[in-house]
Amino acid sequence: MVMSFFRKGDGGLDTIAAHTVSMLAEARHSFDLSSMALLSGADVEAVANDVRATDERINQAEQDLRGELVVHVSVHGSDDIGEVLGYTLLIKKIERIGDQAKNILDLAEEGVDLSSASDIGELSAIRQTISEMMSEAAELLNEHDQERADTYRASADTLRGQLEGRIRECMHSESPGHEIVPRAILFRYWKRIVANLGSVVTTATEPLQMKGYLDDGATDVNG
Amino acid sequence: MAQTTAPLAPKEMPTGARAVLVVTLIYIFLVGVGLLEGGIKVMGADTQAQLFEGVNNPLAGLFVGILGTVLVQSSSASTSVIVGLVASGALGVDAAVPMIMGANIGTTVTNTLVSLGSIRQSEDFKRAFAAATVHDFFNLLAVMILLPFELLTGWLSGAAESISEQLVGAAGSEWKSPVKKWVKEPVDWLKDGYSNLGLEENTLGTIMVITGIGIVLLALTFITKNMRRLVADRVERSLNAVLGSGGGSVAMLLGMIITISVQSSSITTSIMVPLAAAGVVSIHNIYPVTLGANVGTTITALLAALAASKPEALTIGLVHTLFNVGAIAILYPYKRIREIPIRLAQGLAQIAVTRQAVAIGYVVVMFIVIPLVGVAVFR
Numbered sequence: 001m002v003m004s005f006f007r008k009g010d011g012g013l014d015t016i017a018a019h020t021v022s023m024l025a026e027a028r029h030s031f032d033l034s035s036m037a038l039l040s041g042a043d044v045e046a047v048a049n050d051v052r053a054t055d056e057r058i059n060q061a062e063q064d065l066r067g068e069l070v071v072h073v074s075v076h077g078s079d080d081i082g083e084v085l086g087y088t089l090l091i092k093k094i095e096r097i098g099d100q101a102k103n104i105l106d107l108a109e110e111g112v113d114l115s116s117a118s119d120i121g122e123l124s125a126i127r128q129t130i131s132e133m134m135s136e137a138a139e140l141l142n143e144h145d146q147e148r149a150d151t152y153r154a155s156a157d158t159l160r161g162q163l164e165g166r167i168r169e170c171m172h173s174e175s176p177g178h179e180i181v182p183r184a185i186l187f188r189y190w191k192r193i194v195a196n197l198g199s200v201v202t203t204a205t206e207p208l209q210m211k212g213y214l215d216d217g218a219t220d221v222n223g
Numbered sequence: 224m225a226q227t228t229a230p231l232a233p234k235e236m237p238t239g240a241r242a243v244l245v246v247t248l249i250y251i252f253l254v255g256v257g258l259l260e261g262g263i264k265v266m267g268a269d270t271q272a273q274l275f276e277g278v279n280n281p282l283a284g285l286f287v288g289i290l291g292t293v294l295v296q297s298s299s300a301s302t303s304v305i306v307g308l309v310a311s312g313a314l315g316v317d318a319a320v321p322m323i324m325g326a327n328i329g330t331t332v333t334n335t336l337v338s339l340g341s342i343r344q345s346e347d348f349k350r351a352f353a354a355a356t357v358h359d360f361f362n363l364l365a366v367m368i369l370l371p372f373e374l375l376t377g378w379l380s381g382a383a384e385s386i387s388e389q390l391v392g393a394a395g396s397e398w399k400s401p402v403k404k405w406v407k408e409p410v411d412w413l414k415d416g417y418s419n420l421g422l423e424e425n426t427l428g429t430i431m432v433i434t435g436i437g438i439v440l441l442a443l444t445f446i447t448k449n450m451r452r453l454v455a456d457r458v459e460r461s462l463n464a465v466l467g468s469g470g471g472s473v474a475m476l477l478g479m480i481i482t483i484s485v486q487s488s489s490i491t492t493s494i495m496v497p498l499a500a501a502g503v504v505s506i507h508n509i510y511p512v513t514l515g516a517n518v519g520t521t522i523t524a525l526l527a528a529l530a531a532s533k534p535e536a537l538t539i540g541l542v543h544t545l546f547n548v549g550a551i552a553i554l555y556p557y558k559r560i561r562e563i564p565i566r567l568a569q570g571l572a573q574i575a576v577t578r579q580a581v582a583i584g585y586v587v588v589m590f591i592v593i594p595l596v597g598v599a600v601f602r
Contacts, residue, residue: 012456015463067503068463074497075459 012076013083016068020087021138023061023094024200028134030054030101031193035127037108038186041115044108051105058098065091090141090203093196097134100189100196112182129159130193137200149205156198163191241449248446253402253530255438256307257410260531262431263311265414270425271313278314278602281321281374285366286597288325293590298330299486299523300443302543304436306524309539310531316380316394319539320373323524324366324546325594327517331359332590333489334513337496339583345576347500352582353565353572354499354506358492358513359589360564365550379549383541391534398537402529443523447487454484458494466504471511475551478515488513488520506565514555517547 030051037047069084114123133156140149170184236244263271278284292301305322308314338355341347373379384394391398413434417427458481465477482491495509524540531537555561575582 012459015460067501068459070498070501070503071459071462071466074494075455075462 012072013080013087016065016072016087017141019061019065019068020091020094021141023058023065023091024097024134024138024141026054026058026061027094027097027101028131028138030058030098031104031134032127032131034101034104034108035131038104038112039114039120039123039127041113044105048105048109051102055098055102058095062091062095086203090200093199093203097193097196100193104186104189107182107186110182112186114183114186117183126159126163126190130190130197133159133194133197137197140201141204144204146205149201152201153198156194156201160191160194160198163187163194167191236452238453241453245446245449245453248442248449249526250406252303252439252442252446253527254406254409255435255442256303256310256527256530257403257406257435258413258431258438259304259307259435260310260536261410261414262428262433262435263308263313264428265431266313266425266428270428271311275308275314275318278318278322280601281318281370283598283601284318284321285325285328285370286594286601288322288327289329289590290325290594290598291322292326292329293332293594295440296330296333297440297443297487297489298326298520299447299488300440301326301329302521302524302540303439303443303527306527306531306536306540307435307439310528310533310536312533312535316384316535316538316542317377320380320542320546321370323539323543324370327362327543327547328359328366329590329594330488330520331355331362331492332586334358334492334496335586335590337493338500339586341497341500342579342582344500347502348579348582349572349576350502350506351496351500352575353568354504354509355492355496355568356571356585357506357510357564357568358517360567361510361514361550361554362517364554364564365546368553369546369549379542379545380538383538383545386541387534387537391537394533394535394538396534398532398534400529400532403532406530439527443486447485447490450485451490454481458484462494462498466498466508471555474508474511475515475518478512479519480515481512482516482519483522486520486523488516491516491519506568510561510565511555514547514551518544518551521547 033042033047033051033054036042037044066088069087073081073084114120117123133152136152140152166187167184170180170187173180278287288301288305291304292298295301302323305314305319305326309316309319334355335352335358338348338351341351369379388394391400414427414431417430417434422430461477461480465473478491481494482488485491492513495504495512498504499506499509521540521544524543525537528537528540553560554564571581571585575585
């Protein structure tokens with residue numbers, strides 16, 4: 001432990017960035033498991049333990065990262081204060097993604113099973129897209145590639161629009177409530193996850209004052 | 224994270240260049256100590272006797288040590304000056320011991336002042352103030368135990384003298400320090416430069432002393448600043464590793480290593496205060512780090528002794544180290560005794576959080592009023 005002082009290696013915000021990427025990977029794991037439980041009819045109980053354990057790890061990672069950020073500011077002073085504030089927003093977004101993945105699991109635990117839905121192919125494709133977006137967001141946290149980030153955010157906006165459309169369809173659907181309500185809730189969670197992923201990438205590339213807002217100036221808190 | 228590049232931001236100095244700068248600054252620091260010693264020697268014997276007559280009383284010495292350290296906000300600086308004075312022969316080891324102990328108390332003012340920064344957030348302030356003042360109470364208790372013991376038995380100075388005798392020779396002899404040879408030339412240049420102005424002995428000596436103290440303070444300031452930049456990532460990494468899961472002795476070792484690296488216990492202890500305020504670490508985690516910092520900061524006086532020509536300089540440097548190690552040996556191993564400074568600090572923080580004037584009053588009375596009155600009464 002004390003010897004870590006003498007070891008060569010990354011320190012400062014590089015270490016915090018690496019821990020943040022790990023946290024995002026945990027969120028992806030949780031999202032994949034929860035969505036699979038809902039869409040592929042996997043054993044919900046088996047999945048639930050893993051999702052809850054992952055959620056605890058995500059929450060612990062958030063607390064640890066907060067501590068590391070305070071240590072960073074104490075040691076380095078205000079040199080990186082913009083980035084530190086950005087990270088506090090970012091880790092909260094990732095923690096929310098973990099919570100939303102758990103919310104999707106709640107649907108499965110309530111007995112919702114969409115594995116035999118007529119549009120299961122489309123639903124699975126959306127799940128796959130969101131999962132891949134999580135992986136790409138992690139890459140962008142390391143790369144700071146502005147052009148790629150812009151493309152990512154545009155794709156996220158498009159997907160959010162599509163999910164918004166699906167929610168509207170549900171609102172005007174004449175299908176029975178027990179069929180349509182779970183779908184509307186699922187689309188809502190997915191939309192929130194996509195919005196949070198967009199914010200994660202925004203945090204990685206935009207100045208601090210822009211973080212947490214969508215392109216049209218509206219806050220993404222309820223987006 | 225967005226990488227902002229401010230057009231006016233200064234370029235970061237390469238690590239190698241900064242390391243060379245630090246070595247140069249250490250050399251300049253040693254020149255400052257040499258100049259201080261030389262300046263005192265130039266003064267007449269009567270002037271020397273008059274200057275230090277007042278601190279022959281141990282309590283006066285203790286309060287001078289507190290006050291001097293509070294003024295320069297660095298025990299590294301004040302103990303280096305004490306080493307320079309002992310090296311010149313004007314100040315005896317016995318008279319310097321209480322001053323060294325006073326420096327230990329005075330240095331705790333910095334992190335206490337840092338804790339006042341969170342005075343508006345009551346819970347944060349309570350944690351921060353307790354974390355800062357645990358250092359004060361530990362050092363106060365250490366002096367309350369070890370100063371009378373030293374005055375009665377002389378064990379601290381005796382042990383330090385034995386060690387320095389083994390290392391560099393007996394008291395009263397001339398120590399041919401290799402470092403002294405390296406710094407002799409610039410000291411002589413400066414002395415010759417001032418002598419050419421045709422100054423009389425006491426004035427020349429006074430100017431040399433002032434220049435020496437100025438060089439010591441400036442060099443230490445820049446050493447600390449540059450070392451902090453050099454080791455910041457290492458400090459951050461090891462703090463994260465140790466504070467999460469390390470025990471007391473590991474935290475103590477870390478406090479010592481960080482302090483030796485940045486040459487300032489105030490930096491180490493002040494880093495801990497915001498962590499305590501934010502609730503990232505508890506007072507129990509911070510306490511051993513500050514004790515390690517107490518030991519780590521003694522390296523500067525030992526370093527200063529390398530530029531001196533008398534074994535007594537090393538002796539007083541070792542007194543500083545032994546005092547802090549001894550205090551830990553007495554106050555830390557047993558849980559009941561170990562908890563005393565923590566309870567006192569938490570008690571004071573509890574009062575200070577409800578009456579903030581108490582916190583400010585504590586700093587003013589403890590670090591300014593009492594030392595000033597003490598110096599006035601006992602000198």
